[in-house]
Amino acid sequence: KAGVTQTPRYLIKTRGQQVTLSCSPISGHRSVSWYQQTPGQGLQFLFEYFSETQRNKGNFPGRFSGRQFSNSRSEMNVSTLELGDSALYLCASSGGRSGTDTQYFGPGTRLTVL
């Protein structure tokens, strides 16, 4: 089985722009979670989607949003980028009937905001 894939792997944007990141989960997985990883704050949960519905949400501002499509692929959008949004954005997928099995992480998208 192919693993979790994330595109693009690297992005450079400037302050004020918006960005969309994409995640394709492992085939058959219906839960997709997004995390932000920075040296200072570590790994922080952004949100989780299951069957196209947001099931959990972390403590991030409304500039961070996401969605999930009927094929379980997910996108994450960040609007009005700030310098502090520079981070590695990780996507993880889970299988099982309720999407509660082990989370498998993708390689991440490295976002740099200039």
Place this chain on the structure above:
Amino acid sequence: QQQVKQSPQSLIVQKGGISIINCAYENTAFDYFPWYQQFPGKGPALLIAIRPDVSEKKEGRFTISFNKSAKQFSLHIMDSQPGDSATYFCAASKDGGSQGNLIFGKGTKLSVKP
């Protein structure tokens, strides 16, 4: 508010030695405690996980010890090898039908010297 505290931040161990990483949590509602291993340029990968109904779980050279009353859990890596050099994260979540909302510790960078 840091719900999962991990120590030490970095650890240097000789080949063949035992690596020990500790975590403490605050929320007694947590009922799933995984450890993840992350190599540079890669996403975290699940190493081993435990639920609070057992005090210890062993998989190969990796053992989780869990102390529910102290709200602490630790990872022991026996016979540490240079290939184990990576960053290790403990995490916790409430399994209310979803494991998407993992709360991570800040990570421990392990270096195993040959």
